[in-house]
Amino acid sequence: MSEQAEADSAVVTAAILVIGDEILSGRTKDKNIGYIAEYMTNIGIDLREVRIVPDVTEEIVAAVNALRARYTYVFTTGGIGPTHDDITADAIAAAFGVGIDHDPRAIAMLAERFPPDQLNEARLRMARIPAGAELIANSVSKAPGFILGNVHVMAGVPSIMQAMLDVVAPTLRTGVRMLSETVRAGLREGDIGTELARVQQAHPEVAIGSYPFFSDTGPDTNVVVRSRDPERLAAAVADVEAMLAAIRAS
């Protein structure tokens, strides 16, 4: 848990660790980070960091240990399939310094889908679970994820990851949800930046972000105001809107 999280029990934090050479080579475009990020925001957990590492045991171990020491929860995606390049479960066991073996509960889950003659060496690899882990049910293809300490190990295939996240979410401690309001400026970012900084200074406990985009009518800006406190949020939004109206009228 981060220092801030310890200081404020309303804040629950998380990190994502994406495991996979195919993401780093660009061959596969990740679809899980954005999904989990939005999901966490919606349930009141602050995603604080994401890392993507290759299918290399030492890299996975180092990242897992750095992230699990620092955040309330860690979510990993990828590397729990039936082939030789699926090394996540072994790496997590190494990170925690625990053993790993075929887990009878996981074998039973696989047996719901695969008849005995199809439960070959490769598929049984998906039943290798670190000692002491709880399983995460997989309603799509049966092979489970698992939870060890604060680390939640999920599949990389988006549909399976999403099903696992739905299983995991009700078990998570959640904080006070971060509220967010977006104000479209109708102005270029550089036209509002100086005044926006003053609004931010006047509302130090609210986070104000500014995001330029190109619309049909040219460059525009979304101002995003975030706070856990609805009254503080509303006060800052009102000041942002008044500031924008003044600039547009000038």
Place this chain on the structure above:
Amino acid sequence: MSEQAEADSAVVTAAILVIGDEILSGRTKDKNIGYIAEYMTNIGIDLREVRIVPDVTEEIVAAVNALRARYTYVFTTGGIGPTHDDITADAIAAAFGVGIDHDPRAIAMLAERFPPDQLNEARLRMARIPAGAELIANSVSKAPGFILGNVHVMAGVPSIMQAMLDVVAPTLRTGVRMLSETVRAGLREGDIGTELARVQQAHPEVAIGSYPFFSDTGPDTNVVVRSRDPERLAAAVADVEAMLAAIRAS
């Protein structure tokens, strides 16, 4: 530079650092990681790690210093706009322990787009460049990125980032390109995993990855074989194809 890169000058490595609360909140879905990843593969640079951090100076500094010590190149995206939450340039200066100020070359670039009365405090913020940095021209909206040491600081807006990457790419040292061939198995991953591991063992200097997907006809698998050596690649692909043919015939 990583140990492996030092041992083998044919290998050039890189990391991406995405900077931005909006990515971690899920409000904005990152489009730069996949683009840069594919770009690097195509020009012969191995992307080894990605991190996403919030708009917090200490987090940016820590990530930049960890990554620049370890990889040939670091590419950052985000946080170089005109508003108070754009803190990347200051954080990079802090990471390198150098000063930062308005740079006359950057002001001249901004002046190509903005008349003097529009070069306000906010826009001039985009001309704050760490001491000793080279600028990266921005053909889309003029505000430059910059290069300090091995760190390349680029915009977060995808169209601008892409234009900057095109400027930067010809200046990069590149290695021998990683070649890749994809073989569609027509089989489920668990049906080929055991034999695929044996092919991998027989070709230890080639990287074989296995990626399941759902096609119209049901679960299928792409086997991706990667090597810098075309002959080794061809030999491993031939063995993968023979192995798959034997399983399909069985």
